[in-house]
Amino acid sequence: MIKKFLSLFLSPSLSRLLLQPVALVVLLASSVPALAELELTISKTSDDGIPIYIANIPGGATGVIEGDLKRSGRFTIIERPKITNLSAFGGELNGGEYNDITDYIVRGKEHEGGLQVELISTSDNAKTTYTISKNTNPRRVFHKAADKIYEKITREKGAFDTRLAYVTVTNKTSDNRQFRLYVSDSDGHKPQVILTSKQPIMSPAWSPDGKKLAYVSFEDNSSAIYVQDIFTGEKFMLSSREGSNSAPAWSPDGTKVAMSLSFNGSPDIYIVDAKSGDFTRVTTSSAIDTEPSWSGTNSIVFTSDRGGSPQLYQIAATGGKAKRLTFDGKYNSAADIANKKLAFITGNRGAYNVAIKSLSGEGKDFLSNGTLDESPTLSPNGAMVAYTTMKNGENSLAVVSDNSKARQFLTSPVGDIREPAWSPYLNH
Amino acid sequence: MRSIRTKLVVLPILLSALTIVGCSSQNVDKDTTADGSITSSTTTEDGTKTGTVGAGGASGVNSKDSQGDRSNFNYLPGENNGNNTNDITLAGLNNPDNLLSQRIIYFDYDKAAIRPEYMVLINTHAKLLAKYPSLKMRLEGHADERGSRAYNVALSESRAQSVKNIMGVQGALSSQIKTIGYGEEIPIVRGQSQESWQKNRRVEIKYDDY
Structure with a gap:
């Protein structure tokens, strides 16, 4: 038929x-x-990109955001153990304390089914907070967060x-x-x-x-x-x-x-x-x-x-x-x-x-x-x-x-x- | 649904005369030499390339003048050689000893030009179409996997068109022949070798019901 x-x-x-x-x-x-x-194999990532540290975010956002930023070839992800004393989302943070390790720090938390992330520049301690609303595909929430971070830092629209x-x-x-x-x-x-x-x-x-x-x-x-x-x-x-x-x-x-x-x-x-x-x-x-x-x-x-x-x-x-x-x-x-x-x-x-x-x-x-x-x-x-x-x-x-x-x-x-x-x- | 059969049989006798002429423009240029559309070949002192085309069953014979040279073939279709196996008839399509049972034409890398050795085969099928005006044929063009996919669709369509054009000269009607370019989507064989690529660069002649 x-x-x-x-x-x-x-x-x-x-x-x-x-x-x-x-x-x-x-x-x-x-x-x-x-x-x-599909099976993913990372062949290489940039080791001279913009250093950025993504603090652990409950719900799986961290890995997705890190993966996105790596794929762009413009960032180098700072390994988690390099910073151990970071305060939680919204807490006090003195960026200068981490300036030797990374240019940017990202913290985040789940928020009404979506996500809130803050991007902190360690050079001037400037902080930008983004709220991403929930989506039937939770990974899209994380990709949208990565797009915000990418755009803020590179001044180019993100496409994750x-x-x-x-x-x-x-x-x-x-x-x-x-x-x-x-x-x-x-x-x-x-x-x-x-x-x-x-x-x-x-x-x-x-x-x-x-x-x-x-x-x-x-x-x-x-x-x-x-x-x-x-x-x-x-x-x-x-x-x-x-x-x-x-x-x-x-x-x-x-x-x-x-x-x-x-x-x-x-x-x-x-x-x-x-x-x-x-x-x-x-x-x-x-x-x-x-x-x-x-x-x-x-x-x-x-x-x-x-x-x-x-x-x-x-x-x-x-x-x-x-x-x-x-x-x-x-x-x-x-x-x-x-x-x-x-x-x-x-x-x-x-x-x-x-x-x-x-x-x-x-x-x-x-x-x-x-x-x-x-x-x-x-x-x-x-x-x-x-x-x-x-x-x-x-x-x-x-x-x-x-x-x-x-x-x-x-x-x-x-x-x-x-x-x-x-x-x-x-x-x- | 009507069944459509593909004949992959290659007759060694007919193709044994197959020779690649060194000076033939569609066979050899810098590209084809570098990319090697010829599976194995030797270049003789006079520049004549002889060798095996990966078309399966074709063995090299040295003759620079093989194009249309009847002496290279044991018989020609349509000639009465005593057993009627070479008649240009519908029955011939299903006779493995008849040239009409041969349905594949092979091409050089990135070329749609017909190699001279396939002229007899193409003309024979064209004569069959001319004899049976209600008979329909499909020419399915294919490319090897190198280069871009959509370009290969166009290239393989052009290969089918090249065959169709020759058949038209021989009296087949345009309405009898449909062409289609499949690009690199339907390889006959796998593998990244000159031999595999040669086998995949082809036009298949298909008749419904035969």
């Missing part, structure tokens, strides 16, 4: 926008076995209270292969299955409101781009034209989705209205044009092999002449843009690595050193990059700070995990 439903759905003769019954999604999700928690979408596959070379689209907290906790399929699921892309995912599915021997509400499961098909429907990317205002379509012959970049399904063509080359990423409200960075090898180009969303952005190396692709930073894959002598550069600037910094790294995705503040890397023959996720000082790996115990997509800031 499911098959029949889906084939009905994917029939190109039907209108492009068709509401998917919620029941089907629930059915698919409920057939999935227990959710697989965000999510990751990613795809897992089990039995990848057998006919029993199973693809799953997951959404988790940005640190890999609380994974939820959004979609299950025996056919590939690819390229998850967050809507700017953080409520919907666009993705590519391959049911019934065709590719199609769907948009699915991650909370209600409601979904609709946005594009199922002949040939490839690939690489969706939401416009900053959330009204349009850029994508690569090949119904006119070679894959080109198109912009599709997220409501009406109406489309406009952006590129017209006979080469491969794909992987669009919005670099502004009216500008798109994409991958093209029009020059003989895959390179990044920039073009107005209304079309016109494309400007080449990358010249180093024979393989530059998979651009992701946040906070005026551009993360991408660069290939050199058979190795594919994540690099980062300023959107407008020259040069680049390498952020990874694997041989088959791919799918970089920036946190919305541009401070961290999640990507896929090969470990022991399986893909796992890695998260690296934009200064490369902190790196951790998220491994799925049940197989291959790939294509992370970092959500925007959450306003809900």
Whole structure:
């Protein structure tokens, strides 16, 4: 019955926008076995970051806040035994007494189901108190606290209270292969299955409101781009034209989705209205044009092999002449843009690595050193990059700070995990 | 549901003539040499590359002029060689001795160009389509795991399109052929080796019911 439903759905003769019954999604999700928690391995943390000491907070906040600040590559966590005589939350504290040990001290306590934290600067004893209200996911309370601390100290918005979408596959070379689209907290906790399929699921892309995912599915021997509400499961098909429907990317205002379509012959970049399904063509080359990423409200960075090898180009969303952005190396692709930073894959002598550069600037910094790294995705503040890397023959996720000082790996115990997509800031 | 069968059988006889010509642009450039789309090869003094393509069953034979050279094949489909195993007929699709039972075309790294040695295979399937206008075919393109996933979808779609274009020249109708690019999502084999990568860079010819 499911098959029949889906084939009905994917029939190109039907209108492009068709509401998917919620029941089907629930059915698919409920057939999935227990959710697989990811295994975290810390590869390195910064030892020359801003020193900060997090006092023990009852309820589990301490570890989460420490983990978040470490991941940013901007902090060095002072070990707990270094300070033993600290007064409790709200108590007297002479910051200068600890100035040799740390720049900042964080104390906290549970508060009406949420959390109160105070951030004390040991140099001037200045204290800032934050109250975080309760949440159905308690870890989000801790991430929000980490965001407050991060923003106060770095003057840059924190992005720990965000999510990751990613795809897992089990039995990848057998006919029993199973693809799953997951959404988790940005640190890999609380994974939820959004979609299950025996056919590939690819390229998850967050809507700017953080409520919907666009993705590519391959049911019934065709590719199609769907948009699915991650909370209600409601979904609709946005594009199922002949040939490839690939690489969706939401416009900053959330009204349009850029994508690569090949119904006119070679894959080109198109912009599709997220409501009406109406489309406009952006590129017209006979080469491969794909992987669009919005670099502004009216500008798109994409991958093209029009020059003989895959390179990044920039073009107005209304079309016109494309400007080449990358010249180093024979393989530059998979651009992701946040906070005026551009993360991408660069290939050199058979190795594919994540690099980062300023959107407008020259040069680049390498952020990874694997041989088959791919799918970089920036946190919305541009401070961290999640990507896929090969470990022991399986893909796992890695998260690296934009200064490369902190790196951790998220491994799925049940197989291959790939294509992370970092959500925007959450306003809900 | 109708069953869809994939034929992974490779006929050593037909591919035994397979040779990689050193000067053939789609086979060798700096990229492919560095990244090694050729599983094992030796370069002779005259610059001719001979070797084994990881396509399974293909053994290297030295001949620079293998493109379309009939002498490299023991028989050609459609010719009456006495047992009718090579007729371009629907029955041929299910005959393991018939070229039509061969359904995989392999590609070079980051290339959608057809290697010359696959022209006969592609033309044979095209002739079948031309003969049976109601017959439908699906060309499923694939890429190896290197490089970015969405680019590989486009690359594998382009590979399928390359095959379709040649079939069109041979009289197959566009409406008979559907292309799909799966990128690196459905590898045939695991492993990070030149051999594995070569086996995964392919277009599979699929007929419903055959």
